[in-house]
Amino acid sequence: MCRYVETVRIYKHAAPLAAYHNARIARTWKTLGWADHPITIARAVGNAPDNEGVLKMRFVYSELGMECAQYEPYQMRYPTSLKLVDGGDIDYSLKSTDRRVLEALRLQRGEADEVLIVKHGFITDTSYTNVAFYDGSDWYTPDTPLLEGTRRQYLLDNGRIQTTSIRADQLGKFAKIALFNAMFDLGELEIPIAAIKP
Numbered sequence: 001m002c003r004y005v006e007t008v009r010i011y012k013h014a015a016p017l018a019a020y021h022n023a024r025i026a027r028t029w030k031t032l033g034w035a036d037h038p039i040t041i042a043r044a045v046g047n048a049p050d051n052e053g054v055l056k057m058r059f060v061y062s063e064l065g066m067e068c069a070q071y072e073p074y075q076m077r078y079p080t081s082l083k084l085v086d087g088g089d090i091d092y093s094l095k096s097t098d099r100r101v102l103e104a105l106r107l108q109r110g111e112a113d114e115v116l117i118v119k120h121g122f123i124t125d126t127s128y129t130n131v132a133f134y135d136g137s138d139w140y141t142p143d144t145p146l147l148e149g150t151r152r153q154y155l156l157d158n159g160r161i162q163t164t165s166i167r168a169d170q171l172g173k174f175a176k177i178a179l180f181n182a183m184f185d186l187g188e189l190e191i192p193i194a195a196i197k198p
Contacts, residue, residue, distance in 0.1 A: 009184075060097060084197065118168045155180070
């Protein structure tokens with residue numbers, strides 16, 4: 001049985017992107033032809049243990065409903081270099097617990113800290129984040145993401161980023177790249193374009 005996951009940022013028993021996580025769960029259920037009334041993360045968020053800092057909740061579910069919710073203090077990774085890798089026909093449009101294809105690509109990073117995945121010539125995501133590129137005035141996120149992330153949608157809805165097609169051979173027109181996901185925001189992790197290796 002396929003299992004799916006939401007990685008949720010919790011701080012003081014609140015999940016700021018809860019509505020976006022619930023919307024993605026609903027889309028997953030609809031895409032897979034499951035029940036009409038999908039589960040939500042509300043109970044799992046409410047059951048989060050007391051913690052002074054940020055918690056990372058791993059909310060796993062299947063057609064049978066919520067399977068588990070695991071909590072741990074969040075520790076951010078700080079990659080400083082990226083390597084372009086060809087993802088072939090990779091498909092990770094549903095956030096599955098099966099990340100083998102992503103981990104296989106990450107093993108191709110060589111001396112870089114993380115990979116930036118290319119699909120049919122277009123930039124997508126890293127192995128664990130969406131990305132946006134800064135051209136000196138605005139932030140642009142690829143319109144070809146592997147996964148439509150919750151924070152990515154939040155940033156789009158709030159006008160902080162905009163979508164565009166970005167080919168791997170166009171990176172030189174940008175100054176820097178930002179990595180972001182449900183656990184951390186735009187601007188918290190930025191890498192110069194020069195630190196992206198072909």
